[in-house]
Amino acid sequence: DGGITQSPKYLFRKEGQNVTLSCEQNLNHDAMYWYRQDPGQGLRLIYYSQIVNDFQKGDIAEGYSVSREKKESFPLTVTSAQKNPTAFYLCASRQGTQPQHFGDGTRLSIL
Amino acid sequence: AQKVTQAQTEISVVEKEDVTLDCVYETRDTTYYLFWYKQPPSGELVFLIRRNSFDEQNEISGRYSWNFQKSTSSFNFTITASQVVDSAVYFCALSQNYGQNFVFGPGTRLSVLP
Numbered sequence: 001d002g003g004i005t006q007s008p009k010y011l012f013r014k015e016g017q018n019v020t021l022s023c024e025q026n027l028n029h030d031a032m033y034w035y036r037q038d039p040g041q042g043l044r045l046i047y048y049s050q051i052v053n054d055f056q057k058g059d060i061a062e063g064y065s066v067s068r069e070k071k072e073s074f075p076l077t078v079t080s081a082q083k084n085p086t087a088f089y090l091c092a093s094r095q096g097t098q099p100q101h102f103g104d105g106t107r108l109s110i111l
Numbered sequence: 112a113q114k115v116t117q118a119q120t121e122i123s124v125v126e127k128e129d130v131t132l133d134c135v136y137e138t139r140d141t142t143y144y145l146f147w148y149k150q151p152p153s154g155e156l157v158f159l160i161r162r163n164s165f166d167e168q169n170e171i172s173g174r175y176s177w178n179f180q181k182s183t184s185s186f187n188f189t190i191t192a193s194q195v196v197d198s199a200v201y202f203c204a205l206s207q208n209y210g211q212n213f214v215f216g217p218g219t220r221l222s223v224l225p
Contacts, residue, residue: 031211040120042202042215043156058212090156097209099146099161105154 003027004103006091011108013078013085021076021106023091030095032074036060037088037105046089049074078108086110113138115205115216123222124193132188132219134203140164145179145186146204146213156202161209162186193223 004025013019023032031050035043045058049068063082068074074093078085088107092100114137124130136145147159160170162179170177174191190197200220204213 040217042115042204042217043213044215045212048212088154090154092156094211099158100156100213101158102148102156 004091004093004101006089006103006106008106009104011106012111013108014111016080018077018079019085019108021078021089021091021108023074023076023103025072025074025091025093025101025103027093027095027101028071029093029101030071031093032068033092033094033100034058034064034066034074034076035090035092037090043090046076113140113205113207113214115203115214117201117203117216117219119219120217121220121222123224125224126195127192129189129191130193130221130223132190132201132203132221134186134188134216136184136186136203136205138205138207140207142207144206144209146202146206147177147186147188148202148204150200150202150218152199159188190221193221195223195225197221198223 007022033048034046037043044060046064047066049055052071055066065077088105090105091103094100116135143164145162148156150156167179176189178187200218202218203216206213
């Protein structure tokens with residue numbers, strides 16, 4: 001089945017550590033996105049990439065980094081500079097003018 | 112600046128009741144797109160509808176219907192004869208460009224009780 005796979009589903013980070021969230025899609029979509037969701041809030045855009053080897057900052061990029069070396073993969077690194085990383089992270093992809101298609105999310109917590 | 116307001120934080124209804132989820136938006140753009148997404152407990156966002164600013168026709172899809180009124184900047188969502196499987200968080204979102212970049216509302220948590 002075509003879709004977006006986010007892993008792991010749950011992730012724990014110690015203070016001062018970087019962690020990387022995986023997002024893989026087999027939909028052959030050009031564009032990919034990372035969002036952060038906090039309780040009682042809508043999604044906020046962290047980074048997005050419209051083509052391989054190119055990405056743009058979203059509204060809340062500070063403390064995060066991404067790469068887009070392959071079309072199907074768009075990993076997100078939560079760095080130690082992100083002071084409040086506990087949240088639910090959603091990855092999405094899109095082709096042309098079609099609506100964004102979302103993964104199941106990764107819940108990140110701080111130990 | 113663009114903004115989406117969903118004033119209802121949580122709604123509880125009993126199965127088979129009709130329920131309307133409100134969405135009010137702000138934008139200075141003349142061309143824009145409005146969306147509704149459903150987020151079930153599993154976490155993924157499921158696309159429900161996209162509407163462009165030039166199309167004010169109401170839409171019905173099974174038990175779902177949407178009422179778009181530019182005069183009041185609202186894009187409300189009604190579920191008729193609600194079911195337990197409708198329990199989820201529903202997000203309204205605004206985009207300038209087909210859904211490239213969104214402004215999301217805070218969401219409304221709907222609980223449908225048996």
